[in-house]
Amino acid sequence: MGRVPRVAIPDTRTQLLDAAEQLFAEHGYRGTSVRAITKLAGANLAAVGYHFGSKAELMAAVARRVIEPIDAAQRAGLDTLLARTAEPSVGELVEAFAGPLFDEMSAEDAGGARTSRLIVTILSDPAEEARSWSGPGADTVGERYLAAFTRALPGLSPEELRFRMRGMLAVTAVDRLEVHQQPTPGCAPPAAGGAAARRWAVTFLTAAMSAPPSPN
Amino acid sequence: MGRVPRVAIPDTRTQLLDAAEQLFAEHGYRGTSVRAITKLAGANLAAVGYHFGSKAELMAAVARRVIEPIDAAQRAGLDTLLARTAEPSVGELVEAFAGPLFDEMSAEDAGGARTSRLIVTILSDPAEEARSWSGPGADTVGERYLAAFTRALPGLSPEELRFRMRGMLAVTAVDRLEVHQQPTPGCAPPAAGGAAARRWAVTFLTAAMSAPPSPN
DNA sequence: GATTGAATCATACGTTCGTTTAATTCGCGG
DNA sequence: CCGCGAATTAAACGAACGTATGATTCAATC
Numbered sequence: 469m470g471r472v473p474r475v476a477i478p479d480t481r482t483q484l485l486d487a488a489e490q491l492f493a494e495h496g497y498r499g500t501s502v503r504a505i506t507k508l509a510g511a512n513l514a515a516v517g518y519h520f521g522s523k524a525e526l527m528a529a530v531a532r533r534v535i536e537p538i539d540a541a542q543r544a545g546l547d548t549l550l551a552r553t554a555e556p557s558v559g560e561l562v563e564a565f566a567g568p569l570f571d572e573m574s575a576e577d578a579g580g581a582r583t584s585r586l587i588v589t590i591l592s593d594p595a596e597e598a599r600s601w602s603g604p605g606a607d608t609v610g611e612r613y614l615a616a617f618t619r620a621l622p623g624l625s626p627e628e629l630r631f632r633m634r635g636m637l638a639v640t641a642v643d644r645l646e647v648h649q650q651p652t653p654g655c656a657p658p659a660a661g662g663a664a665a666r667r668w669a670v671t672f673l674t675a676a677m678s679a680p681p682s683p684n
Numbered sequence: 685m686g687r688v689p690r691v692a693i694p695d696t697r698t699q700l701l702d703a704a705e706q707l708f709a710e711h712g713y714r715g716t717s718v719r720a721i722t723k724l725a726g727a728n729l730a731a732v733g734y735h736f737g738s739k740a741e742l743m744a745a746v747a748r749r750v751i752e753p754i755d756a757a758q759r760a761g762l763d764t765l766l767a768r769t770a771e772p773s774v775g776e777l778v779e780a781f782a783g784p785l786f787d788e789m790s791a792e793d794a795g796g797a798r799t800s801r802l803i804v805t806i807l808s809d810p811a812e813e814a815r816s817w818s819g820p821g822a823d824t825v826g827e828r829y830l831a832a833f834t835r836a837l838p839g840l841s842p843e844e845l846r847f848r849m850r851g852m853l854a855v856t857a858v859d860r861l862e863v864h865q866q867p868t869p870g871c872a873p874p875a876a877g878g879a880a881a882r883r884w885a886v887t888f889l890t891a892a893m894s895a896p897p898s899p900n
Numbered sequence: 901g902a903t904t905g906a907a908t909c910a911t912a913c914g915t916t917c918g919t920t921t922a923a924t925t926c927g928c929g930g
Numbered sequence: 931c932c933g934c935g936a937a938t939t940a941a942a943c944g945a946a947c948g949t950a951t952g953a954t955t956c957a958a959t960c
Contacts (some may be wrong), residue, residue, distance in 0.1 A: 483886075497713040498715055499714055507896040567697050591858075592808040631712050632888055634858065635854075635858075638858030642807070642850065642857070642858060663900075664898075666899050668847045668848070669847075669897040671878040671895050672847070672848055672892045672895060674895070675895030676892035676895075678891065679890070680887075681887075682884050684880075
């Protein structure tokens with residue numbers, strides 16, 4: 469289906485990816501037109517169709533490019549952790565899981581803001597298309613962390629553990645989201661920046677994950 | 685600007701609100717057309733313009749109707765808490781704050797799924813319009829809880845406390861979101877339902893909120 | 901029974917959307 | 931110098947969008 473250029477990697481392609489990443493992050497998938505993307509990229513309107521096939525496939529390519537380094541960092545962090553000890557602590561697992569989400573979304577540069585916004589856009593988009601944007605990679609690394617947390621937190625039911633892991637993702641994603649989108653006039657900006665938020669998140673999430681099981 | 689009906693409360697109006705709430709929750713604001721809303725409501729295409737003025741004002745009305753009972757329950761919970769003791773515990777504050785978010789979004793009925801989905805839609809919509817949808821009421825009750833948490837958690841910087849309160853909202857909203865939108869084929873459904881999720885959330889969030897301040 | 905005004909209706913307007921088509925440009929190997 | 935294919939371009943397509951308009955229905959009022 470998707471027409472694929474046969475030989476070289478044109479510069480227009482990456483410029484389209486850059487423009488799409490920025491605009492999708494700022495205005496959402498449906499709020500961004502192909503015309504706006506190609507205009508920002510300095511390309512022709514038909515370039516999206518030529519290089520990616522459709523607007524949806526362009527979004528999928530953008531999502532893959534954004535998620536891949538985060539996924540790799542989470543995977544590597546778990547690998548080094550398991551290479552050192554067979555039973556990592558909850559705090560170490562939280563750090564390895566949530567840390568990359570902050571490293572790739574550093575608040576200092578504009579790219580971090582776009583990344584966090586884009587991830588929330590993907591996670592919260594009601595379209596079924598969005599479910600295929602992230603790809604299967606994120607699931608497998610999630611399953612590995614789930615197994616590691618299961619060993620670190622005996623006595624916790626699988627359902628409650630899944631709830632807590634969803635909470636981890638929610639805290640990192642939504643926090644970064646509001647930081648970047650809301651000037652929040654009545655509130656002083658968090659001048660500390662992304663480094664502080666990363667510490668706060670690890671503290672917050674380690675305590676949350678370490679909580680004893682709920683009484684049933 | 686917005687034409688307002690002068691005398692009675694027509695049934696069409698609430699049917700439009702119901703249909704809009706459902707469709708906005710399922711497909712997002714931009715993904716829902718006025719035509720789809722009026723068709724589901726069994727009303728004429730022009731009914732939205734007549735009763736609400738525009739699609740955006742309809743969304744604002746839907747958001748107000750959804751958020752108001754949650755806001756009232758949070759306010760009432762804090763009131764009864766403060767009437768009993770001047771210094772509520774962290775766990776009590778978490779229960780009073782996060783509890784209504786689960787009560788209004790009970791997983792058993794379809795309305796709860798719509799509500800949670802809709803709240804996430806509002807929170808994550810990149811449009812500036814969305815910022816005015818929730819109204820100022822949520823801010824004031826949030827400020828009251830912030831003050832109460834400040835007294836319950838001395839030694840925590842205002843910035844870190846704000847981070848943690850954002851985390852509370854994120855956990856409840858996004859958890860409910862994924863529960864309802866993702867069948868997650870490889871995962872058994874959380875048969876326990878909303879009551880268990882509410883206990884899990886209170887446990888999770890109480891531990892998170894009670895964590896000692898991060899080292900700076 | 902005529903009048904009034906809220907409510908609903910069919911319909912059209914102008915715009916914007918994603919996609920497609922066909923022509924054109926351009927670099928490079930033959 | 932020619933031709934070939936990748937890349938880009940201009941232009942148009944049909945569809946769907948939000949909104950506005952004017953006619954029409956209908957129950958309550960005098």
